[in-house]
Amino acid sequence: MTEAELIIIGNGMACQRLLAELVQxxxxxxxxxxxxxxxxxxxxxxxxxxxxxxxxxxxxAELVSPDWYARHNIELICDDAVVLIERExxxxxxxxxxxxxxxxxxxxCGALPLTPTYATDSKGNLQPDICHFxxxxxLATLRLAGQQRQHAVVVGGGFLGLxxxxxLRKLGMQVSLLQRGAYLLNRQLDATAxxxxxxxxxxxxxxxxxxxxxxxxxxxxxxLQHDQLLSVTLTSGRQLKADLVVLALGISPNISxxxxxxxxxxxxxxxxxxxxxxxxxIYALGECIELNGExxxxxxxxxxxxTQLAQTLCGTPAAYCSELAATQxxxxxxxxxxxxxxxxxxxxxxxxxxxxxxxxxEFNEYRRLxxxxxxxxxxxxxxxxxxxxxxxxLINQQQPYYGCRSSLLLGLIDSAAAERAAxxxxxxxxx
Numbered sequence: 001m002t003e004a005e006l007i008i009i010g011n012g013m014a015c016q017r018l019l020a021e022l023v024q025x026x027x028x029x030x031x032x033x034x035x036x037x038x039x040x041x042x043x044x045x046x047x048x049x050x051x052x053x054x055x056x057x058x059x060x061a062e063l064v065s066p067d068w069y070a071r072h073n074i075e076l077i078c079d080d081a082v083v084l085i086e087r088e089x090x091x092x093x094x095x096x097x098x099x100x101x102x103x104x105x106x107x108x109c110g111a112l113p114l115t116p117t118y119a120t121d122s123k124g125n126l127q128p129d130i131c132h133f134x135x136x137x138x139l140a141t142l143r144l145a146g147q148q149r150q151h152a153v154v155v156g157g158g159f160l161g162l163x164x165x166x167x168l169r170k171l172g173m174q175v176s177l178l179q180r181g182a183y184l185l186n187r188q189l190d191a192t193a194x195x196x197x198x199x200x201x202x203x204x205x206x207x208x209x210x211x212x213x214x215x216x217x218x219x220x221x222x223x224l225q226h227d228q229l230l231s232v233t234l235t236s237g238r239q240l241k242a243d244l245v246v247l248a249l250g251i252s253p254n255i256s257x258x259x260x261x262x263x264x265x266x267x268x269x270x271x272x273x274x275x276x277x278x279x280x281x282i283y284a285l286g287e288c289i290e291l292n293g294e295x296x297x298x299x300x301x302x303x304x305x306x307t308q309l310a311q312t313l314c315g316t317p318a319a320y321c322s323e324l325a326a327t328q329x330x331x332x333x334x335x336x337x338x339x340x341x342x343x344x345x346x347x348x349x350x351x352x353x354x355x356x357x358x359x360x361x362e363f364n365e366y367r368r369l370x371x372x373x374x375x376x377x378x379x380x381x382x383x384x385x386x387x388x389x390x391x392x393x394l395i396n397q398q399q400p401y402y403g404c405r406s407s408l409l410l411g412l413i414d415s416a417a418a419e420r421a422a423x424x425x426x427x428x429x430x431x
Contacts, residue, residue, distance in 0.1 A: 001099040004075075005029035006313065007092055009082045009257065010108035011036025013045060014286030014302050016063050018106065021310035023072045028314055032074045033100055035092070037081035040136050041066070046299060048139050049163030049330055053170040085261040087279055104281055104313060107258060107269060111251035111287035111297070116155075118214060119247060127217060129229035130245045133164045142246065146171030151241040153177075153232055154248060155214060157184040159329055161248035165206055166331050168246070176207040176240050183210055188327055188338035190346060192359070193366050193382040200334060200364065212236065217245070253288045253295055268295045273319040275309045285309050291322065300325040326392040328385065337388035340378030340395050345370050352377055356405045367409055374400035387411050 006022075006029035008015050015034060022028045036042070043061040050056045069076040077098065084093040090102050113132040121127055129149075131141045145152070146168060154165040157179025165177045179186075183194035184201075198208050215235045222228040232242045253268035264270040264278035268290030275283050275291075285305040287297055296302055301322060311318040326339040345352055354371040365383035369376060369391070375398055379391040390411075394401060401408070 001101065002033065002075075003101045004031045004033040004103075006032045006104045006106065007100060007102040008032065008034045008106045008108055009092065010110055010286075010288075011038065011042045011076065011078065012108060012110050012286070013042060013063070013299065014110070014306060015106075015108040016042035017303050017306035018108065018285065018310055019072070019074060020064075021306050022313065023074075025310055025314040029104070030073065032072075033102075034069075034074060034076050035080060035082045035094060035098075036076065036078045038135060038137075039079040041069075041076060041078060043136065045135070046330065048133065048136075049160075049167050050332075052133075052139060052142055052164070052167030053332070055332060082257065085257060085282075087261055087282070090281065102281070104283070106309070106313070107277070107282065107284040107288060108286050109254040109257060109269075109284075109288040112254050113247060113251055114249040115247060116214070116249065118217060119245070127229075128219070128227045129243060130217075130247065132247050133160060134251075142168065142244075143171070145244045146173060149243040150174060151176075152244040152246060153214070153240055153242040154246045156248035156250070157181065157208075157210070158187070158248060158250065159185065159327070161246075162201070163330055164246050164248055166201070166204070168244075169205055173244075174207075174241075175205075176209060176242075177201075178212045178214065178234070179208070179210045180213050181210065184208070185329075185336075185338075187343040189336070189380055189382075190342065190368060192368070193336065193380050196364060196366055196382050197329075197334065197336065209234070209238075212238075214245070251287060251297060253290065255288060258284070258288070266290055273321070274312050274317055275305060275320055276312075283309060283313070291320070294322055296322075298325050298327060323396045324392065326379075326388045328388070335381075335383060335385045337381045337385040338379070339388065339392040340370065342370075342378050342380060345378050356409050358409050369405065369409060371405070374402055376401055 011034050042063050047061045080094045080096045082092045083095050092100050113134050119127055119130045132138050152168045152173045152175045154161050154177045165175045169175045183191050184198055185194055213235045214232045216233040218231045219227045220230045229243050231239050233239050255265045255269055258265050258269045269284045269288050271277055271284050271289050271291050275285050277284055286302045305320050308318040308320040324339055326337050328337045352370045352372050356369040358367040368380045370378035376394045
């Protein structure tokens, strides 16, 4: 049995960012042990779509050099997931029978991909020729499919689905993308921006079907007498050729280990502002947590959580405060950005009282800003995203803006108006 001041369960991007922050702290835990379920050390998952489309070499996804962990006295255990936490003994037990005691424990378990019932067998395993696009093994599966298969159906019109579809198209496959909602990226875009995006993707060769879902899978026998996917039938009755189905329907926080340990959970592992669970010795961060009813799937907030948690673990408690982060699509030649609760604004017109729009159909550029009084509450940019950072700052700072809104839409922020806002805000709040 080994002992460690700190054990981290999960070796994804959240864990690696936490480690990078910890090694810079003067009072860092002397001995750190990391358990990872994957055979590969932490890598940049954000780049998976770029690796699939061969825009980048595999080495670009490497977060640290192979010897980095040893140099910082961190024991990295790959391909050996923790299966049991004994809180009373402060002990974790791994799949391969490792026992390790901790003083502090961090859960960075990430999230699990959502899987529809039609995609699994009676034991809950994926049916043949069905895969997700979440990890390195999925990347290898899709690369092989690009060499051996012809027709792919990607289910899910979110960021990951679009990136997977474009990557497979670049590998030479005929790709149909299914979106359950009325338009693509319906949580990040409005209908106009989504329409521009859809047209651009269709021009590249993708088939895009909105308001569409799979109802049945059709299999046949290949020469080796194995089941082989031939086609899918949609709820509309339409049939599509398919020898590969890629699921990109979103994620759910991985709470199974926390549940087994008796920690408080809802959608995610419940944590306070210090990212501390219901057990004072156990913390959590990243996609597996829930804080004030919010879960997290973007890199920016997770990186901020890692910064704050590193300070807390080293004896200087620091609170994490959530901010709205701008999201951007990672497809070569397509620029779009979104900030704010765009889906909420679209569903509730009473939540805003004005919009400012700009559309240049010739250059395929579109911008829309949502306002609640003098406050900017949402922004969508398509074709030119240079204003993304400025607009997301205005949304997060929530200071009133009294400048010319049309000028702001064109990137001409009225600095004098911003200064007046900063001076006048306390008086307005008092009123």
